[in-house]
Amino acid sequence: MHKEYHVYILLCSDGTYYTGMTSYLEQRMQQHQKAHFPKAYTARRRPLELQFLATFSSVFDAIEFEKKLKGWSGQKKKALIEGEEEKLKELARCRNLTHFKFFVGE
The missing domain is CATH 3.40.1440.10 (GIY-YIG endonuclease)
Structure with missing residues (x-):
C-alpha cells in the first residue's frame, strides 16, 4: 500500500x-x-x-x-473551492502596470 x-x-x-x-x-x-x-x-x-x-x-x-x-489570495482559493474555473483564470492574470496589456510605448 x-x-x-x-x-x-x-x-x-x-x-x-x-x-x-x-x-x-x-x-x-x-x-x-x-x-x-x-x-x-x-x-x-x-x-x-x-x-x-x-x-x-x-x-x-x-x-x-x-x-x-x-x-494565492483568498479570492483565488474561493474560486478553486467553488469550481469557478473562469474566475480562477481571471484572478490569475497579471494586473500590474508593466504588464504587456497595459504597457504604452514611448
Whole structure:
C-alpha cells in the first residue's frame, strides 16, 4: 500500500482560509479543531470547515501544490473551492502596470 498526501483548505470562523498538507488527514483535522497547537493560525479561528481536498501519491507533488496555494489570495482559493474555473483564470492574470496589456510605448 502506498502512502497518500493530502493538501487541504480550511475555512476559518473569521472568513480566512488556512492551507495545509498532511498524510494523516483525520488526525490533523482533530488537531486543528481541538487547538492542539495553541499558537497555530487556526487555534483562535475555530470552528473550521474543510473546504477543499486534493490527494497525491508523491510527497513532492503535494508540497509543491501546497506552496502554490499558500501564495494565492483568498479570492483565488474561493474560486478553486467553488469550481469557478473562469474566475480562477481571471484572478490569475497579471494586473500590474508593466504588464504587456497595459504597457504604452514611448
